[in-house]
Amino acid sequence: xxxxxxxxxxxxxxxxxxxxxxxxxxxxxxxxxxxxxxxxxxxxxxxxxxxxxxxxxxxxxxxxxxxxxxxxxxxxxxxxxxxxxxxxxxxxxxxxxxx
Numbered sequence: 001x002x003x004x005x006x007x008x009x010x011x012x013x014x015x016x017x018x019x020x021x022x023x024x025x026x027x028x029x030x031x032x033x034x035x036x037x038x039x040x041x042x043x044x045x046x047x048x049x050x051x052x053x054x055x056x057x058x059x060x061x062x063x064x065x066x067x068x069x070x071x072x073x074x075x076x077x078x079x080x081x082x083x084x085x086x087x088x089x090x091x092x093x094x095x096x097x098x099x
Contacts, residue, residue: 016042016044016098016099017098017099018044018096018097018098019037019039019040019096019097019098019099020037020096020097021094021095021096021097022034022094022095022096023092023093023094024082024084024092024093024094024095025090025091025092026047026049026051026084026085026086026090026091026092026093027085027086027089027090028085028086028087028088028089028090029085030058030059030060030083030084030085031083031084031085032058032081032082032083032084033081033082033083033084033093033095034081034095035078035079035080035081036076036077036078036079036080036081036097037078037097038078039097039099040076040078040097040098040099041075041076041077041098041099042073042074042075042076042097042098042099043073043074043076043080043082043095043096043097043098044071044072044073044094044095044096044098045066045071045072045073045074045082045093045094045095045096046069046070046071046072046093046094047066047068047069047070047084047091047092047093047094048068048069048091048092048093049068049086049089049090049091049092050065050066050067050068050086050087050089051065051066051068051084051085051086051091051093052064052065052066052084052085052086052087053066053082053083053084053085053093054082054083055074055076055080055081055082055083057083058083059083059084059085060085061085061087063083063085068091073098076097082095
């Protein structure tokens with residue numbers, strides 16, 4: 001059983017711990033992360049280029065948009081893969097499992 005960390009006023013705060021990071025090269029062709037492990041329920045995504053991403057299939061330019069250098073936290077399940085595509089630029093997406 002885990003307990004929440006507490007702030008200076010003894011009020012509980014929710015925090016997550018990074019476990020592992022998958023580096024994905026992104027471009028105008030869809031690419032995907034490795035499968036999410038059993039322990040993770042949240043993934044943190046940050047990219048060096050603007051991307052579109054999907055957790056439910058192959059990303060297209062109609063998928064959720066994420067500007068570059070923006071941190072996004074998403075709910076994930078074991079086995080999920082996160083797919084990325086850009087509208088032409090290249091960059092790197094970092095997918096960090098959080099527990």
